[in-house]
Amino acid sequence: KAGVTQTPRYLIKTRGQQVTLSCSPISGHRSVSWYQQTPGQGLQFLFEYFSETQRNKGNFPGRFSGRQFSNSRSEMNVSTLELGDSALYLCASSLRPGTGSLSTGELFFGEGSRLTVL
Amino acid sequence: TQLLEQSPQFLSIQEGENLTVYCNSSSVFSSLQWYRQEPGEGPVLLVTVVTGGEVKKLKRLTFQFGDARKDSSLHITAAQPGDTGLYLCAGAGGSGNTGKLIFGQGTTLQVKP
Numbered sequence: 284k285a286g287v288t289q290t291p292r293y294l295i296k297t298r299g300q301q302v303t304l305s306c307s308p309i310s311g312h313r314s315v316s317w318y319q320q321t322p323g324q325g326l327q328f329l330f331e332y333f334s335e336t337q338r339n340k341g342n343f344p345g346r347f348s349g350r351q352f353s354n355s356r357s358e359m360n361v362s363t364l365e366l367g368d369s370a371l372y373l374c375a376s377s378l379r380p381g382t383g384s385l386s387t388g389e390l391f392f393g394e395g396s397r398l399t400v401l
Numbered sequence: 402t403q404l405l406e407q408s409p410q411f412l413s414i415q416e417g418e419n420l421t422v423y424c425n426s427s428s429v430f431s432s433l434q435w436y437r438q439e440p441g442e443g444p445v446l447l448v449t450v451v452t453g454g455e456v457k458k459l460k461r462l463t464f465q466f467g468d469a470r471k472d473s474s475l476h477i478t479a480a481q482p483g484d485t486g487l488y489l490c491a492g493a494g495g496s497g498n499t500g501k502l503i504f505g506q507g508t509t510l511q512v513k514p
Contacts, residue, residue, distance in 0.1 A: 328504075395442075
């Protein structure tokens with residue numbers, strides 16, 4: 284079956300602009316998580332959606348937002364871009380939500396959207 | 402805030418050598434996962450360990466979960482160039498953290514032919 288698809292793969296923006304990234308999960312997966320990956324900070328959790336509801340949110344400013352549609356596809360938006368927002372943004376889907384104490388479900392990651400802010 | 406510390410951060414070895422990557426935390430996790438990420442791709446799950454003291458083997462890779470479920474290790478025997486990549490540990494289900502994976506900083510492994 285098709286994997287997690289993220290678009291666009293690469294994009295360049297300037298400070299102050301906004302960006303929207305898209306993620307299509309594996310068919311049947313209803314949970315989508317977003318992560319920011321940078322060389323200095325590693326993978327940082329942004330948020331997770333399940334059935335169109337945000338279940339968890341990481342420690343990022345309000346400029347970072349997301350949503351999930353009824354077909355489980357998800358988008359994340361970053362407004363008023365800053366240089367420090369340059370990163371690889373990874374989307375991951377899973378069958379069930381969360382990775383809590385009862386869940387050892389695998390996360391399936393997309394190839395990421397590499398954002399460069401100039 | 403829960404943290405996972407991986408060591409070493411970088412490792413460059415010759416083909417055929419053995420290596421161990423460590424993942425340590427002061428927090429207890431319900432489970433710990435190891436991922437491998439190659440350039441231009443997303444991380445791919447290698448293994449999940451759940452029980453304290455658990456050891457899992459995946460061909461030349463051996464994963465161990467500490468008895469107290471606070472640490473884990475990945476040992477690679479007779480490394481090959483195809484093992485090159487970024488290795489990430491990720492903890493799940495820790496105290497007050499039931500909804501997300503906490504990732505370590507990663508270990509970049511380079512295996513030279």
